[in-house]
Amino acid sequence: MCFNETNGRISKLMSMIKALPINLSNLQKTVLQQIVRGTTNPYRLVRRAKLILAAASGESNSSISRRLELDLVQVRQWRSRWFEEREKLSAAEEQQVTEKALMVLIKGILSDRPRPGTTKSFTVEQVVQIVAIACEECEKSDRPVSHWTASELADEAIKRGIVEKIAPRSVGRFLKRSDITTTSRSLLVKCQN
Known part of the structure; x- marks a missing residue:
């Protein structure tokens, strides 16, 4: 079996995996739309916000991948990360956090996590x-x-x-x-x- 055959089979299997459902509250949707419209937000943050909005609207991972020009693995990763944080987001809204506090929380979720091997930071x-x-x-x-x-x-x-x-x-x-x-x-x- 050659590499392309194996890769094709893996892609086919991956496409059959059901995408994690993303449900947004009105406030979460509003904050994500503000991130998308923000002119000073980093490009990667805007793309990730667009990804979550698209996932919440029912768009498939492969469709999001093509439209936002992201690797399918990245789309799954960010969708999965949002899905994992849904309880934290719900708890914040139940505590009636401000829109500004929710924005900070969402930006944190959509930010890169520290990678192993990064240099120690100094004060x-x-x-x-x-x-x-x-x-x-x-x-x-x-x-x-x-x-x-x-x-x-x-x-x-x-x-x-x-x-x-x-x-x-x-x-x-x-x-x-x-x-x-x-x-x-x-x-x-x-x-x-």
């Missing part, structure tokens, strides 16, 4: 403390170097207990981001001048 305070170290003279930290490098700064931040661990690459990004002029020189160069 603003940690970043500021690391940048402050970069502005110090190396000799004050008993470092046998003439200037700070990203590796030296990462080691010093760990030594001082600012962070448990940090990659030199992350330190380099912090320093590059803190450069508010259009020059390509980094903060390390500025502090040493």
Whole structure:
């Protein structure tokens, strides 16, 4: 059996799976329509809102996939995620949350979930403390170097207990981001001048 035959059979089986029913309250529908009409909403959020509205109107997954130019797996995924969150949405409406609070909840449901392997995020305070170290003279930290490098700064931040661990690459990004002029020189160069 070749790949195309197998793929065709899988597609045929997948198309026979009944789509999960999506039922929207009037308020949910209103909020989703506001997301679709919003001019500042991210494109992916708008497409996902359109997907849920189409699913609620009875449109098939394959039809939604073609119309919104999404992979069929994506359509099933977002339909399934909405279906899983239906109780949370109902509970929020029973508690008579505001339209604004429901909007936040719906945007959360339609947002990407954190993916495994993403880098650890650092607080603003940690970043500021690391940048402050970069502005110090190396000799004050008993470092046998003439200037700070990203590796030296990462080691010093760990030594001082600012962070448990940090990659030199992350330190380099912090320093590059803190450069508010259009020059390509980094903060390390500025502090040493």
